[in-house]
Amino acid sequence: MEHLPSWIRRHLTALRAVAVLTVLLGLVYPLLTTGVAQALFSDKANGSMTGHGSALVGQSFTGKDGAPVRKYFQSRPSAGDHDPTATGASNLGPEDVIDTPARKSLLTQVCARSLAVGELEGVSGARPYCTPDGIGAVLKVFPGRAVSVNQACPAVPFVTSYEGLEVECARPGEDHAAGRTVPVRGNVTAVQVPADAVTAGGSGLDPHISVTYADLQAPRVARERGLALGRVRALIGEHTTGRALGFIGEPAVDVLELNLALDRG
Incomplete structure (x- = not known):
């Protein structure tokens, strides 16, 4: 070994290090942690299976x-329809309040879920910033006009006027991006449907x-x-x-x- 060129010795040292670390981290450590998990947390380590799914x-x-x-x-709503292969959040935040032809805004999703849960449980599903029919109560305000942007014509807007302007329904295909976004809170004082009944968790598998x-x-x-x-x-x-x-x-x-x-x- 001492008579070998230095560059060969360095490579052999590196190979030995790889071999030792492979055994320690790729074999000994996984076996050790698996053994401890099976001994102390057998049910959870094996997925907490119940025969009808995992708890x-x-x-x-x-x-x-x-x-x-x-x-x-x-259960709590799921952004991935409780599919373990599609786990994940919707990545929609509190400022996502305007529906598009491709998808409903987070606000409208929450409003619709709250209305459905209220009907199922026999309580009021009303929430702030939601219309009575479960849509995000949002206006786009322009000079001289206001549009209930989530209520496509011929729907009747949830409010008739805003700051002296008559509120219109949204004309399909019209671009409302230039308007000022105004969520309308409404007069809901008591929310009977809890937040976890209308919002999906980060994993979608709560x-x-x-x-x-x-x-x-x-x-x-x-x-x-x-x-x-x-x-x-x-x-x-x-x-x-x-x-x-x-x-x-x-x-x-x-x-x-x-x-x-x-x-x-």
């Missing part, structure tokens, strides 16, 4: 027509909902299953996890495990 991955509880199955608690959203659904589920409301709420409590480490996040309800518990009676 760690959200899923929909809808019929073939896409409508919610009324005897089940419903397995949990808030306790507030679960409580909102409890009367419907109890009625559809012929169960006492107290029994359904007790099951919600049994499947509610607390804050991580006692202070991170909020208590949450695992929808799949709760629905399985209901099916087991």
Whole structure:
């Protein structure tokens, strides 16, 4: 080895380092971490499978027509339709308030979801900045005119006037980009549909909902299953996890495990 040229010695040293690190990081470390995970967290390490899916991955509880199955608690909305291969957020932010021919704005999506959840649960789905029919309440204001930009003609605008201007419906194909964007809050004072019922999470696969959203659904589920409301709420409590480490996040309800518990009676 000492008689070899220096450049060969350097390459041999590098190859030995690669071999040692490959064994340590590519074999020993994965086996060690897998062994510890299996010993301490076997259920979670294997995907928390329940026989009906993973308790760690959200899923929909809808019929073939896409409508919610009324005897089940419903999950949080998903930007990827609860498809693990399409996980991800919509990347739409709070300033996304104007519909386009290609897609509905985030505001209109939230308004439509809130209206649908309100109808399903028998409560008001009204929200600030939403029209009564579940569309983003947004005006485009120009010199001398105002347009309800998310309500295409012949729809009747959600307000008749704005700052002395008569509000028009949006003419299809008209470019409204030059107008001033004015979201209209309306007079909604109490929102009955919680935020996680109308917004998708970052992954699109959230397995949990808030306790507030679960409580909102409890009367419907109890009625559809012929169960006492107290029994359904007790099951919600049994499947509610607390804050991580006692202070991170909020208590949450695992929808799949709760629905399985209901099916087991």
